[in-house]
Amino acid sequence: MPPPPSPSLHTHTDESELLVQMPLVMRTAIAGCDNQMLVDMLLRLKSIVYLPGDFVCKKNIDFHHFLLLDCVDSYFQVSVLGCIVSHFLFVALGFIVFHYSMSVSWVCRLSLPVSFSLGVASLLLPSLAHIFPLQGDIGKEMYIIKAGEVQVIGGPDNKIVFVTLKAGCVFGEISLLQSSKDGGNRRTANVAAHGFANLFVLDKKDLQDILSKAPAAAAAEANKKTGMALFAPKPPTPKMLRAFGQFNKAAFIEKLKLASSGDKQ
Numbered sequence: 001m002p003p004p005p006s007p008s009l010h011t012h013t014d015e016s017e018l019l020v021q022m023p024l025v026m027r028t029a030i031a032g033c034d035n036q037m038l039v040d041m042l043l044r045l046k047s048i049v050y051l052p053g054d055f056v057c058k059k060n061i062d063f064h065h066f067l068l069l070d071c072v073d074s075y076f077q078v079s080v081l082g083c084i085v086s087h088f089l090f091v092a093l094g095f096i097v098f099h100y101s102m103s104v105s106w107v108c109r110l111s112l113p114v115s116f117s118l119g120v121a122s123l124l125l126p127s128l129a130h131i132f133p134l135q136g137d138i139g140k141e142m143y144i145i146k147a148g149e150v151q152v153i154g155g156p157d158n159k160i161v162f163v164t165l166k167a168g169c170v171f172g173e174i175s176l177l178q179s180s181k182d183g184g185n186r187r188t189a190n191v192a193a194h195g196f197a198n199l200f201v202l203d204k205k206d207l208q209d210i211l212s213k214a215p216a217a218a219a220a221e222a223n224k225k226t227g228m229a230l231f232a233p234k235p236p237t238p239k240m241l242r243a244f245g246q247f248n249k250a251a252f253i254e255k256l257k258l259a260s261s262g263d264k265q
């Protein structure tokens with residue numbers, strides 16, 4: 001008797017079984033989708049697990065990461081470090097100048113104030129980042145949450161949680177769909193994994209391919225035109241309704257009075 005097939009070697013799968021395992025939001029969305037589009041999309045999805053706190057999308061560059069100062073958690077320490085680093089740079093510069101037998105007096109005189117200013121500048125860097133925010137990542141992928149949660153975060157030190165997205169939610173699509181003019185393809189928010197998050201990732205190019213082939217895309221284009229009809233001038237009111245529209249209450253009461261006085265006579 002042949003051995004029973006191992007579960008991992010099944011050649012075909014029952015779609016309804018697969019569907020049951022998906023988050024409810026995804027199942028509902030799938031129900032209204034074009035079949036070919038779904039197949040196209042599913043074949044291109046990659047599954048990635050993000051660790052707790054990992055950034056999936058970045059709107060702002062974090063200056064502590066930027067300066068490679070993850071271990072330094074206060075602006076004061078950053079500025080002190082800035083002073084020390086710039087002072088050593090000047091000492092090195094002085095050494096080079098001295099080595100080439102040039103005057104070092106101006107280097108010595110400038111060393112302290114410049115080190116100090118650079119220290120102050122490094123103190124101000126995080127505040128400057130809020131005034132002149134650096135542009136974030138260019139969106140290259142969008143995500144569907146398979147399991148776990150992600151949070152859209154912002155504010156100082158990304159402490160504010162704007163929204164928590166759960167299994168079945170889609171995000172990271174805005175920068176993919178916006179035009180690149182005026183930096184429109186930059187991430188509009190920071191998104192980080194809240195606990196372990198298993199995400200399906202879809203490339204920008206794959207998304208564009210799917211949308212260009214999908215009949216739904218054409219329908220959406222057509223809908224833009226038909227949708228306008230909803231706001232177009234309304235058709236003229238039918239005759240009967242127009243008669244109601246011209247209904248004059250005072251004249252009607254006058255007619256009633258006349259009729260009743262005629263009855264009495």
Ligand SMILES: Nc1ncnc2c1ncn2[C@@H]1O[C@@H]2COP(=O)(O)O[C@H]2[C@H]1O
Nearest residue numbers: 057139163171172173174175187188189
């Ligand atoms: N208020 C919000 N609610 C839900 N999702 C958001 C919100 N703001 C931003 N996002 C998502 O966060 C993503 C960040 O990258 P994108 O700008 O590409 O696309 C963004 C949206 O998908």
